[in-house]
Amino acid sequence: MKTISVCSFKGGTAKTSISLNLGAALARFHNKRVLMVDFDAQANLTAGLGLDPDNHDSLAAVLQDTKTVGEVIVHTDHPSIDLIPADTWLERVESTGNLATDRYSHEKLKKILAPLGYDFAIIDTPPSLCWLTESSLIACDYGLVCATPEFYSIKGLQRLSYFMHYISERHPFELLGVVLSFWNSRGKNNQEFLEVIEDTFPEKVLNTKVRRDIAVSEASIHGKPVFETRPKSRAAEDFRELTQELLPKLESPCLSSTHS
Template structure:
């Protein structure tokens, strides 16, 4: 969890105020292995977040490090996991830039709404600026809160296609109260509502992403 709001940490049943976050690792006070927590979900571990992450880059050791954006990448390198997901803030900031530099691929989540799509355009500029100095790869754009009969769907998709050509994923997450309920329980929607639309949609998205990741691995 690399977002100071710590929603992922809370959603998995942990109190952000009672856990050490990646902030202490970035500052060199602890090793990443010392803060990783086992969750109630088999084979899923969590590096928790806390409010300190919001200003971590302007305090302590990071404040004087001109290459601080690369520190997360170096921290994650020794870890032995099949997949490491970095949950970033919904804003363009130091945390987001560090995550993009550390990641092999990025998945951009958006909603079919005006401000979300405008945010994608700003993000595209941000990514292009980073790409001039680091290798970045956008795996795809995933749309949630999708309403199949939305009148402006085609307009939103056209803007996304022009901003990130060929990156809009086929799988879309439809609106479903089951997602909110799963969040309250701190459990995957596959467990709380296995027959829901959201469960079907997330399974389809997972399969699409796995297929894309295998293709990228084959290219390397």
């Protein structure tokens, strides 16, 4: 199983939509078995797959040794996509129970996910540089950065770059790239933003840009991937192209496996 940590420094970068629809595209169009992991206490990925976070346990229970990972995995409407939901307990899980005294608590997620037999696990992380994001990066084989062509989103990328570099020195993973969402090809500052990203993540800006599309919001309301609600939308086209661009990187030997 190859694990992808989807990260951003701030909210509003379509991180959850990218996580959800990347996983859905891998399952639907490439016959992959996908585990979606909602590791954000806001539980938007859980809701985006049509589940109520209040009715399910999260990885918090597994991290605290009160449940096994098999007990919290939920089957979705798609036969090739399973989900580990999120709940509000995740927000401070590292400061409670047995994790509070565990020096290596941030490595526990990796041990929990390692035995699972999916083709891919996709972890949707909080939009911050917190314990949950660190744990996700330690657990992953690949990182995927989400950003928007806006000043505050681009400005935060340098801090995210330092954070990811610091973790990868001890727990190697490969950066798949930076995906830009809410893209307007006629944006007047596009070139300046792309140059800043290139300086921060050299040669990592992905060719596929995810354009703004109301179809994504409509799909989340229905708790489904956009391929099911608006399969001919430009968002569905962009997510399919993004998956096609990433798949060769995902199917090649990954950096973390060469260091294991």
